[in-house]
Amino acid sequence: MAELTAFGYHPGDSVLHRLDPRFKLVCLIATSLTVLDSGMAALGLWSAACAILLVKTGVSMPRLLRELRYFGVLILFVFVARAFSAGGDPLVRFWGIGPSRQGMMEGALVGWRLGLVVLLGLSLMATTRSWQVKAAVESLLRPVPFIPHKRAATMIGLLFRFIPQILSAARETADAQKARGIGNRRNPVFRLVKLAVPLLRKTFLDADRLAAAMEARCYTEDRSTPPLSAAAGDWSFLAAVCALSAVAWVLSRL
Amino acid sequence: MNILEADRLSHRFPDGSMGIHEIGLTLRKGSFTVLAGPNGSGKTTFLRHLNGLLMPTSGEVRIKGVPVREDPRRARRLVGMVFQDADSQIVGETVYDDAAFGPENLKLDRREIHRRVLAALDAVGMSGLAGQRPHLLSGGEKRRLAIAGILAMGSEVVILDEPFSNLDYPGVRQVLGAILDLHSRGRTILLSTHDLEKTIAHADRLLLMEKGRIVADGRPGAVLGQTERYGVRRPCAVRWGRAVESWLN
Amino acid sequence: MTVYAALMAALIAAGAYIAVPVGPVPIVLQNMFVLLAGLLLGWRWGPAAVAVYLLAGVCGLPVFAGGTGGIGRLAGPTGGYLLGYLPAAAAVGWISQRAENRTFLDVAGLIVGTAIVYLCGVPWLKMVTGMSLSKSLAVGMVPFLLGDGLKIVAAAAIAKAIRPVIRKDSGAAATHEYSRS
Numbered sequence: 001m002a003e004l005t006a007f008g009y010h011p012g013d014s015v016l017h018r019l020d021p022r023f024k025l026v027c028l029i030a031t032s033l034t035v036l037d038s039g040m041a042a043l044g045l046w047s048a049a050c051a052i053l054l055v056k057t058g059v060s061m062p063r064l065l066r067e068l069r070y071f072g073v074l075i076l077f078v079f080v081a082r083a084f085s086a087g088g089d090p091l092v093r094f095w096g097i098g099p100s101r102q103g104m105m106e107g108a109l110v111g112w113r114l115g116l117v118v119l120l121g122l123s124l125m126a127t128t129r130s131w132q133v134k135a136a137v138e139s140l141l142r143p144v145p146f147i148p149h150k151r152a153a154t155m156i157g158l159l160f161r162f163i164p165q166i167l168s169a170a171r172e173t174a175d176a177q178k179a180r181g182i183g184n185r186r187n188p189v190f191r192l193v194k195l196a197v198p199l200l201r202k203t204f205l206d207a208d209r210l211a212a213a214m215e216a217r218c219y220t221e222d223r224s225t226p227p228l229s230a231a232a233g234d235w236s237f238l239a240a241v242c243a244l245s246a247v248a249w250v251l252s253r254l
Numbered sequence: 255m256n257i258l259e260a261d262r263l264s265h266r267f268p269d270g271s272m273g274i275h276e277i278g279l280t281l282r283k284g285s286f287t288v289l290a291g292p293n294g295s296g297k298t299t300f301l302r303h304l305n306g307l308l309m310p311t312s313g314e315v316r317i318k319g320v321p322v323r324e325d326p327r328r329a330r331r332l333v334g335m336v337f338q339d340a341d342s343q344i345v346g347e348t349v350y351d352d353a354a355f356g357p358e359n360l361k362l363d364r365r366e367i368h369r370r371v372l373a374a375l376d377a378v379g380m381s382g383l384a385g386q387r388p389h390l391l392s393g394g395e396k397r398r399l400a401i402a403g404i405l406a407m408g409s410e411v412v413i414l415d416e417p418f419s420n421l422d423y424p425g426v427r428q429v430l431g432a433i434l435d436l437h438s439r440g441r442t443i444l445l446s447t448h449d450l451e452k453t454i455a456h457a458d459r460l461l462l463m464e465k466g467r468i469v470a471d472g473r474p475g476a477v478l479g480q481t482e483r484y485g486v487r488r489p490c491a492v493r494w495g496r497a498v499e500s501w502l503n
Numbered sequence: 504m505t506v507y508a509a510l511m512a513a514l515i516a517a518g519a520y521i522a523v524p525v526g527p528v529p530i531v532l533q534n535m536f537v538l539l540a541g542l543l544l545g546w547r548w549g550p551a552a553v554a555v556y557l558l559a560g561v562c563g564l565p566v567f568a569g570g571t572g573g574i575g576r577l578a579g580p581t582g583g584y585l586l587g588y589l590p591a592a593a594a595v596g597w598i599s600q601r602a603e604n605r606t607f608l609d610v611a612g613l614i615v616g617t618a619i620v621y622l623c624g625v626p627w628l629k630m631v632t633g634m635s636l637s638k639s640l641a642v643g644m645v646p647f648l649l650g651d652g653l654k655i656v657a658a659a660a661i662a663k664a665i666r667p668v669i670r671k672d673s674g675a676a677a678t679h680e681y682s683r684s
C-alpha cells in the first residue's frame with residue numbers, strides 16, 4: 001500500500017541519506033525560504049542542484065513524475081491563471097482575453113517555484129527515516145522555550161509515517177468509488193462525505209493498530225536511537241547550500 | 255513451572271457488552287497451546303490482556319508471578335505479540351529498523367541492539383533482506399519480520415493472533431517453520447486461529463473459545479472431537495479417523 | 504491522543520494533495536480537516552494537531568495549500584489564514600465538546616471556526632499586500648464562501664460518522680498515558 005506513493009522513505013546510501021538529519025532540516029528551511037523569491041536564473045541553479053541530489057538517491061524518476069501528475073495539474077492551473085490575469089498585451093485573444101507574454105513568464109516562474117519546493121520536500125522525505133526526523137526536530141527545538149520538544153518531535157515523526165499511508169488510502173478510496181460510478185453524483189457534499197468518511201475511518205483504525213503494535217513492543221518517547229553526529233561532510237554540505245543561497249540571492253537581484 | 259497465569263479475567267467494553275467472561279488459564283513454560291474459536295468469540299480481546307494492551311474489568315494476569323497491572327512494560331517485554339493484521343504492525347522504515355524497534359525501546363546499547371537484530375533476522379531466515387522496505391515484503395515475510403521483532407526483544411512467551419491469515423501455502427510453511435523454531439528454543443507459544451488444520455499437529459494443548467468463554471481445554475486428541483459444536487472445523491484427517499500431519503512434511 | 508493528534512496533523516498536511524472535483528474547480532480538503540481536528544479531538548488536542556502541522560510546514564515540508572512550505576509562507580500574504588487555523592480549531596473543539604453530539608451546535612461551532620480563520624486571514628492579507636479592505640474581502644474571502652458552506656455541512660456529517668471509531672480506551676489514546684507512567 002504505502003509503497004505506491006513517492007512520499008515514503010526509500011532506503012539507500014546516497015549523499016542525502018548519509019547527511020545528518022538536522023543539517024537536512026536546516027538546509028530545507030533555508031532553501032524553501034530563498035526559492036520562493038528566486039528569479040529564473042536562480043531557480044535554474046537550484047533545480048540543477050536538486051536534480052543531481054535526487055538522482056543520486058536512487059528514487060526512480062519516471063515514477064516520481066507519475067506520482068506528481070495531480071500536482072502537475074495544479075501547477076498548470078496556477079500557470080494559466082497567472083498567464084491570463086497578469087495584464088500586459090495579450091499574445092492571442094479568445095473572447096477578448098488572452099495570455100500575455102508577461103503573464104506567461106510570471107506563471108512559469110510561480111509554477112517552477114512551487115514544483116521545486118515540492119521536490120525539495122520530497123527529497124527530504126525520501127531519504128530520512130522518521131526517527132531521524134524526530135531526533136532532529138527534538139535537538140533543534142530544545143533551545144526554544146515553551147515547546148514540549150520531546151512530545152512535538154514524537155508527533156512530527158509520526159506525521160512523517162502517516163502522510164504516505166493517508167495518501168495511498170485516499171487514492172484507494174477514490175479509485176474504489178470511481179469504479180462504482182461516484183462520478184455520476186453531482187452533490188458536492190455527498191462526494192466530500194463519501195470520500196472523507198471511509199478515509200478517516202481507515203486511517204484512524206490503522207493508527208489504532210499501529211499504536212497497539214508500538215505499545216506491545218514497549219514504546220516510550222525516550223528511546224535509544226543512534227546518536228546524531230555532525231561530520232565534516234555535513235558542515236561542508238551546509239556551507240555549499242549557504243553559498244548557493246548567496247549566489248541565488250545575487251542572481252535574483254541583478 | 256507456570257510462566258503465565260490468568261485469573262477469572264473479565265472485560266466489559268465501554269458500550270456495555272462483555273468481551274470476555276471469567277477466563278482462567280495457566281501456561282506452562284515451553285508449552286505450545288492453540289486457542290481456537292469462531293469469528294467474534296473474543297480471542298483477540300483475550301490475548302490483548304496478556305501483555306496489558308487491555309486491562310481487565312475484573313480478574314488479573316500474572317507473568318512469572320508479577321501482575322501485569324503492576325508493571326505493564328515488563329509484561330510487554332516478556333510477552334511478545336504478533337498481530338492479526340500484517341501491515342499495520344510494521345513500525346520501522348527498513349527491515350532492520352523494524353526488528354530494532356523493541357530493543358531500542360528497552361534502551362539497550364547500540365552494540366547489543368545490533369547483535370540481537372542480526373541474530374533475530376537470521377533466526378527467521380531474513381538476514382538478506384535487512385535493508386529492504388518492509389511494506390514491499392510478501393505476507394509470509396512480514397509475519398516472520400514481526401516474529402523477529404519479538405525475538406530481538408527477548409520475549410519468553412510468544413503470542414500469535416491468527417498468524418496464517420491471508421497467507422499462501424509457501425507463506426504458511428515459512429511462518430510455521432519460524433514458530434516451531436521458536437518453540438524448539440524453549441519459547442512458550444500461544445497461537446489463536448479458527449483453522450486448526452495448520453497447527454494442531456504441533457500443539458500440546460487446545461483451547462476452545464465461544465462467546466467470550468473458554469468452553470474446552472485439554473490435549474488436542476481429547477478436545478478435537480467437540481470442536482464442531484463450537485463452530486470450528488475439525489481437520490480433515492480427524493474426520494477420516496487418521497492423525498493430523500504436519501504442514502511442513 | 505498523541506497518536507490521534509499526529510494523525511490529524513498528517514491528514515491536514517495530506518489534505519493539501521487530496522481534492523474532490525466539483526464541477527470545474529477541485530475542492531481541497533485541507534481546511535475541512537482543520538475543522539475536523541477541532542470536532543474530533545477537542546479544544547486541546549485539535550489545536551495541538553494544527554500546531555504540529557504548522558511546525559512541519561515551517562520545517563519546509565510541502566504541506567501548505569498548493570504544496571508549498573517554509574517559514575516564508577507563514578509570513579507571506581496567506582500566513583494569517585494558516586495561523587488562524589489554531590484558534591479556529593480550538594474554538595470548534597471547545598464548542599463541540601459542549602455540544603455533546605447535538606448537530607446544530609456542531610454546525611454553529613464550525614461557522615464560528617470558519618469566521619475566525621477569515622478574521623485572522625483577511626486583515627493579514629490587507630496588511631501585507633496593502634489592498635483596501637473591500638478588495639481584500641473580494642479576493643480573500645468571497646470566492647471561498649460557497650466552498651466553506653459545503654465543507655461545514657460535510658464536516659458535521661463526517662464527525663458524526665467517525666466519532667464512534669475514536670475510542671478513548673483504545674491503544675492510540677492510551678499510548679502517552681503509559682509512556683508517562
Ligand SMILES: Nc1ncnc2c1ncn2[C@@H]1O[C@H](COP(=O)(O)OP(=O)(O)OP(=O)(O)O)[C@@H](O)[C@H]1O
Pocket residue numbers: 267268269271272273291292293294295296297298299300338448670
Ligand atoms: N471496543 C469494542 N467495543 C465493543 N465491542 C467490541 C470492541 N472490540 C471488540 N468488540 C466485540 O467483541 C467481540 C470479540 O471480538 P474479538 O476481536 O476478540 O474476536 P476474535 O475472536 O478475535 O474474532 P476474529 O476471529 O474475527 O479475529 C466481537 O463481537 C467484537 O465485535
Ligand SMILES: [Mg+2]
Pocket residue numbers: 297298299338415416
Ligand atoms: Mg481476532
